[in-house]
Amino acid sequence: MSSISKKYGERVENFSNKAARELLSLIERKKTNLSLALDVTTKREFLEIADKVGPYICLLKTHIDILVDFDQDLIDQLKELRAKHDFLIFEDRKFADIGNTVKYQYSKGIYKIVEWADITNAHPLPGDGIVSGLKEVGLSLGRGLLLLAEMSSKGSLATGAYTEAAIEMARRHKDFVIGFIAGRKLICNDDEDFIVMSPGVGLDASKDGLGQQYKTPRSVIFENGSDIIIVGRGIYGKDKDVATEAQRYRDAGWNAYLERLTN
C-alpha cells in the first residue's frame, strides 16, 4: 500500500530516523498536519504567537536569523513551548553551501541550530557533500534533514532534472534525509517513503509582492499528496486572530488528509 493511502502513524515504521518517527507519531496523536512558518522579527511576537498557535501545529518552522533580539533565553523558552504544546521545531535554514561550511553553520556560530532544531533543510544544489557535512553533526543527535526539491516562488529553477537530482540524493542518504520541501508527493513507489512538506499555502491570498504564490490546503494534501502544509502570513497576518486562523488551517489540512484516506 502506497504511503499516500496510509495513516501517518502507520508510516512510522518506514523510517529509521528519530526526527521522522517522532514527527509522524506526533501528527497521528495530535491530529494536525499544520506547520506554522513563524516569520516575525522580535522575540516577544515570536513567543506570543508560538504559544497561541502551539496547540494546533505539529511543527514550528523558524527563521531564527531574522530575530533582532535573539538570545539563549529565546531558545530556552522555545524548548519549553515545544514540550508544553507537543510540537517539533524545523529551522528553515535552507543550507546551500559546500559540506565543510554547512557543518559549521549547522553546529557553530551564535545559533547552534543542531542543538535545538529537530529538523532543518538544505538545497541539493552543491552536490552530495552538503548532506554529508550536515549528517556528520546532525545524525548522532537524532536530527532529520529535508531537501528542497521544489520551491513555491515564481520563476523557481528547482524543476525537472533538478527535482529528479534531489530525489536521487535523498535516496542515497535515507538515514538522514527524511523528506522534501515540494508542492506535491514526488515518489509513488510502495517501498519507499519520504515526508513531503509544502510551503506557499494560503486560504485567502494568491500571491505576495515578491514572487510568492499560494495554493490551498486541499490542493496540496488531497490533490497533490503532500503530507504537511506550511502556513505563515495566512495565520498571523495583519488583523488576524491567530488561534482562530490556526484552527481553520489545521481543520482544512486534516480534512484534506481524511478525504485522501477514504479515496
Next chain:
Amino acid sequence: MSSISKKYGERVENFSNKAARELLSLIERKKTNLSLALDVTTKREFLEIADKVGPYICLLKTHIDILVDFDQDLIDQLKELRAKHDFLIFEDRKFADIGNTVKYQYSKGIYKIVEWADITNAHPLPGDGIVSGLKEVGLSLGRGLLLLAEMSSKGSLATGAYTEAAIEMARRHKDFVIGFIAGRKLICNDDEDFIVMSPGVGLDASKDGLGQQYKTPRSVIFENGSDIIIVGRGIYGKDKDVATEAQRYRDAGWNAYLERLTN
C-alpha cells in the same frame, strides 16, 4: 574591447553600482585580485588572520554565522581593519529563500548583514524575487550582489540551463547584481560586464573530504577569465604562515592577470 583584456581600473566605468566601482578601483590601486575566505569559528582567530592577510587582499569573504563569539565589537573591529588595510567585505551568505524572507535575513536578525557587508551573494534558484527582495534593502546603501552561477563542489547542480538562467537574471538586475560566483568568465560580449569570483582555488591540495575540488590561480584567472580568486584553507590551514601564503596567492593571481592582459 572585451572586459577580459581590459584592466580592472578601466572597467569601473562599466558599472553604476557603488560596490562594484569601489572594488575594481581598489584592485587596480592595490594590485591584488585575491579574496580571503576566512572560515574560522572564533573572534580572536578571525581578527588576527584578517589583520595579517589584510595587506594582500581586495576582498575579505566572511561566514559571519560560524563565529561562536560573534558580537557587535567584532563588526566594529572588522570595519577598522577594512579601513586600515583597504579591502571590501563580502558576506558569503548564499541567500536561497523567497524575496520576503531574504529581505529580513539581509537586514534584520543579530547580524544585520546589509549594514557592514559591501557585497553578498544569492542563489538564483528561487527566481527573480530573491534579487528583488535583497535589492529593496541593499541598493540604496550602495551594496552589490553576486549570483551563484556555478559551484566548485562535486556533483553541483548549478550547470547548463541553470547557469544560463543565472546569467539572464543578472541581466535583468544590472543595477544591483554586479557579477557571479563561477569557475570562469560567463559572458564575452564587449558591451556587458560582470565581475566573476572563483572559489575552490588552491596551489597545493586538489580536494577536501567533503566534495570540495580545487583549481590553481592561473587556471582560474588566465585560462578561464575569472576576475577574483577566493582562497581559504590554502592560506590559513594547519602549519601555514598566513602572511607568506597570502603573498604567494596574491602574486599567483596577479601574475595570471598580467599574463592575460598581454595575450
